[in-house]
Amino acid sequence: MTKRLALIIPLLLFVTFVAVAIFGLGTDSNRPIESQMIGQAVPDFDLQGLDAQHPGLSSQDLRQGTVTLVNLFGSWCLPCRVEAPQLERLSEAGIVIHGIAIRDEGPAVTEFLTRYGDPFRRIGMDPRGRMQIELGASGVPETFLIDGTGVIRRQWIGVIREEQVDEIIAEVERLQ
Amino acid sequence: MIPELGHLALWLAAALALMQLVGGEVSLRRRDDDAALRLLVPAAIVQAALCLFAFGALIYCFAVSDFSVQLVATNSHTMKPFGYKLTGAWANHEGSMLLWVSVLAVFAAAAAYRARALGPRFRGRLIQTTGAIALGFYAYLLLSSNPFLRLDPAPVEGNGLNPLLQDPGLAFHPPLLYLGYVGLSVAFAFAVAALIERQVGPQWARAVKPWILAAWACLTAGITLGSFWAYYELGWGGWWFWDPVENASLMPWLAATALFHSASVLAQRDALRNWTILLAVAAFSFSMIGTFIVRSGLLTSVHAFAVDPERGLFLLALLGLYVGGALTLYALRAGTVSAGAGFRLLSREGALVVNNLLLSAILGVVFIGTLYPVALEGLTGERVSVGPPYFEAALVPLILPLLILMAVGPLLSWRKMNVARLKSRLLFFAAAALVVAVAIWLGGMRSVLAIAGIAIAVWLAIASLSLLRKRPSARIFGTAVAHLGAAIIAVGVSVSAAGSLERTLSLAPGETANMAGFAVRMLNVEPTAGPNYTSVMGTLDVGRGTRTYMLMPERRAFITPMQVTTETDILPLWDGNLYAVLGEGSGDGRWQVRLNWQPMIALIWIGGIIAALGGVVAIYGGRVQRRRDRRGLPA
Numbered sequence: 173m174t175k176r177l178a179l180i181i182p183l184l185l186f187v188t189f190v191a192v193a194i195f196g197l198g199t200d201s202n203r204p205i206e207s208q209m210i211g212q213a214v215p216d217f218d219l220q221g222l223d224a225q226h227p228g229l230s231s232q233d234l235r236q237g238t239v240t241l242v243n244l245f246g247s248w249c250l251p252c253r254v255e256a257p258q259l260e261r262l263s264e265a266g267i268v269i270h271g272i273a274i275r276d277e278g279p280a281v282t283e284f285l286t287r288y289g290d291p292f293r294r295i296g297m298d299p300r301g302r303m304q305i306e307l308g309a310s311g312v313p314e315t316f317l318i319d320g321t322g323v324i325r326r327q328w329i330g331v332i333r334e335e336q337v338d339e340i341i342a343e344v345e346r347l348q
Numbered sequence: 349m350i351p352e353l354g355h356l357a358l359w360l361a362a363a364l365a366l367m368q369l370v371g372g373e374v375s376l377r378r379r380d381d382d383a384a385l386r387l388l389v390p391a392a393i394v395q396a397a398l399c400l401f402a403f404g405a406l407i408y409c410f411a412v413s414d415f416s417v418q419l420v421a422t423n424s425h426t427m428k429p430f431g432y433k434l435t436g437a438w439a440n441h442e443g444s445m446l447l448w449v450s451v452l453a454v455f456a457a458a459a460a461y462r463a464r465a466l467g468p469r470f471r472g473r474l475i476q477t478t479g480a481i482a483l484g485f486y487a488y489l490l491l492s493s494n495p496f497l498r499l500d501p502a503p504v505e506g507n508g509l510n511p512l513l514q515d516p517g518l519a520f521h522p523p524l525l526y527l528g529y530v531g532l533s534v535a536f537a538f539a540v541a542a543l544i545e546r547q548v549g550p551q552w553a554r555a556v557k558p559w560i561l562a563a564w565a566c567l568t569a570g571i572t573l574g575s576f577w578a579y580y581e582l583g584w585g586g587w588w589f590w591d592p593v594e595n596a597s598l599m600p601w602l603a604a605t606a607l608f609h610s611a612s613v614l615a616q617r618d619a620l621r622n623w624t625i626l627l628a629v630a631a632f633s634f635s636m637i638g639t640f641i642v643r644s645g646l647l648t649s650v651h652a653f654a655v656d657p658e659r660g661l662f663l664l665a666l667l668g669l670y671v672g673g674a675l676t677l678y679a680l681r682a683g684t685v686s687a688g689a690g691f692r693l694l695s696r697e698g699a700l701v702v703n704n705l706l707l708s709a710i711l712g713v714v715f716i717g718t719l720y721p722v723a724l725e726g727l728t729g730e731r732v733s734v735g736p737p738y739f740e741a742a743l744v745p746l747i748l749p750l751l752i753l754m755a756v757g758p759l760l761s762w763r764k765m766n767v768a769r770l771k772s773r774l775l776f777f778a779a780a781a782l783v784v785a786v787a788i789w790l791g792g793m794r795s796v797l798a799i800a801g802i803a804i805a806v807w808l809a810i811a812s813l814s815l816l817r818k819r820p821s822a823r824i825f826g827t828a829v830a831h832l833g834a835a836i837i838a839v840g841v842s843v844s845a846a847g848s849l850e851r852t853l854s855l856a857p858g859e860t861a862n863m864a865g866f867a868v869r870m871l872n873v874e875p876t877a878g879p880n881y882t883s884v885m886g887t888l889d890v891g892r893g894t895r896t897y898m899l900m901p902e903r904r905a906f907i908t909p910m911q912v913t914t915e916t917d918i919l920p921l922w923d924g925n926l927y928a929v930l931g932e933g934s935g936d937g938r939w940q941v942r943l944n945w946q947p948m949i950a951l952i953w954i955g956g957i958i959a960a961l962g963g964v965v966a967i968y969g970g971r972v973q974r975r976r977d978r979r980g981l982p983a
Contacts (some may be wrong), residue, residue, distance in 0.1 A: 179683055180679045182626060182629075183678070183679050186672060187672070189637070189719070190664065192723045195727075196722035197660050197661065197664070248854050
């Protein structure tokens with residue numbers, strides 16, 4: 173009897189595959205993949221800072237009761253330059269923005285900030301891009317909205333556009 | 349006229365395939381096997397000729413840019429270089445499916461002509477089965493993917509070709525992959541015929557093995573070339589991305605690898621009967637599943653073929669018919685096949701069983717990783733992507749023991765082993781591997797995994813080379829070469845994984861950056877023009893020690909269709925590749941440049957080609973062996 177059963181297993185596996193395939197054919201495959209981390213607490217991390225004005229960033233800094241934005245950027249990333257004025261406006265509106273410099277080097281980041289503006293309170297240096305995986309980001313730039321208890325509430329994939337600024341300000345005020 | 353003739357040839361070929369299926373059944377039932385063969389063998393051969401004619405007709409349409417044929421109009425262009433016009437014939441869905449059936453028909457004809465060893469009745473069943481397989485794919489081609497559809501009125505100019513496909517790598521890697529994929533259909537037909545005729549045994553295994561090896565060698569070479577193409581054309585700097593389309597080619601390869609190893613056990617020891625049959629069914633099934641995954645758009649992929657759910661359903665129906673049918677036959681009949689002989693663990697057959705278990709586990713990991721996202725979305729609506737971290741974490745613990753075993757297996761003899769002699773040889777290999785491990789540790793490498801990988805590769809390489817002492821038979825020679833290829837791949841993978849460095853810079857002309865011992869200076873970025881594209885080309889001056897080199901990465905903008913591709917430039921040095929990709933410009937004179945230093949990475953492709961050659965040598969070895977058997981001489 174067990175032998176008989178063993179002979180049917182390949183057929184059963186194949187039937188499962190066909191069922192999955194029929195499901196799969198019906199779904200649209202072009203949606204961007206959102207981070208699995210939304211609604212969850214920020215994972216523990218502790219990144220080195222850039223310089224005296226920009227101390228490092230750790231998960232502890234995100235649990236201090238203020239709503240914060242965390243922006244993943246890189247001096248090598250050209251879209252990040254396009255995004256800089258919008259971050260500037262957000263920071264002028266009083267929102268706390270921390271940066272995480274992905275696969276970058278100190279002098280290059282400093283030059284980037286002098287050239288394109290510096291909206292960041294803290295900057296964590298992430299030379300190996302580890303935080304991208306920890307936060308579930310798929311590229312640079314990406315921005316995460318984190319509430320006062322350190323829970324990730326929203327994610328913006330790609331450049332923050334001008335028309336999104338007011339929406340983000342409203343969202344931060346709502347959570348505050 | 350020519351397109352109509354091609355179209356007609358396809359219908360005639362389909363009719364012959366139908367006759368192989370139905371006529372074969374009628375005459376085989378009458379128990380007049382010779383009469384059946386008089387019908388079936390010519391049918392299979394003429395069918396292949398018709399199919400090749402149709403394929404030739406399609407190539408002709410592309411060669412003369414006959415835009416009244418819809419396929420040519422959508423995929424070609426008068427401005428395209430002539431060679432790429434020809435390769436354009438199969439660089440699209442319909443054309444590649446025509447290539448698929450052509451390869452299928454040619455393999456089937458060769459099998460029909462050659463497979464005499466198992467008697468006329470078996471040969472008849474085999475041809476009948478290949479006819480049945482071909483019939484379904486003719487139906488698919490003629491009913492839902494007709495390559496010869498006409499347009500009226502004909503457009504004056506075509507719609508170009510995916511510029512990514514304008515590449516010599518692409519002229520060769522899909523046809524080679526198809527030879528591999530479709531070559532496995534012969535093994536599938538052998539298995540089905542064996543189940544129907546209850547003829548599973550050593551004779552069967554010896555007859556099917558060269559077909560498996562031929563398909564395996566093509567598949568190995570095709571995957572290797574595909575990996576190389578992705579490396580230098582897609583511009584991501586990696587050699588394997590765990591992309592669904594790559595996995596689709598890896599799965600039949602894994603099954604085929606397991607298959608010819610287990611077929612050896614069956615041939616020598618008359619063991620593993622059911623398992624070998626199941627693998628023979630599985631190998632081609634994974635080829636078809638791969639084709640289905642790629643062509644139906646079930647999974648998104650960089651390969652981004654034209655996708656059409658209706659075609660997906662058609663392919664799925666074919667898949668259900670063939671794979672479902674074969675597995676049902678297996679479930680019904682395999683119980684009646686006697687199990688064959690048992691064996692000891694410490695023997696060649698014991699090692700091959702462990703090899704099969706490991707390969708099956710690897711296959712399972714790849715299969716689950718590829719389909720898990722689809723299954724999860726179907727069940728819960730959640731979207732995930734499964735990437736390299738999963739595959740690496742799951743596969744490394746399986747691949748390292750497999751590599752260790754690959755060194756030991758060929759040294760074992762069938763049935764029983766002289767343990768003392770084996771021990772002393774293995775100790776010698778282990779000592780050599782240890783010496784190398786210590787040497788690279790002292791040389792500054794600190795990645796434990798990479799050191800383990802290299803040491804195991806050395807162990808495997810020495811063991812494989814030791815097979816070559818004392819004038820080995822051509823078959824053992826093939827094993828040694830193929831295993832040596834695997835060792836070389838393992839070195840390339842370990843060293844490049846541990847030592848690769850990547851930097852993305854934004855440079856203005858005149859600026860210099862340092863990386864991995866190279867001083868890279870951006871000289872300029874200038875526009876250039878090609879036959880059907882315009883491009884910007886960066887010139888980088890790369891210095892190491894006293895020598896300087898030039899790297900000229902490019903961004904090409906194709907006109908029809910509008911598409912930008914990155915043309916990486918690679919500096920191949922003896923100890924690795926420096927790889928440069930030109931990114932976007934900022935508008936203020938700076939350009940994004942990604943540099944990637946990958947030590948020893950070329951060994952991956954060199955090893956792949958060596959492994960494929962090992963397969964070819966083993967086919968030759970098998971022929972020598974069979975000729976000896978026929979003359980009654982010992983091996």
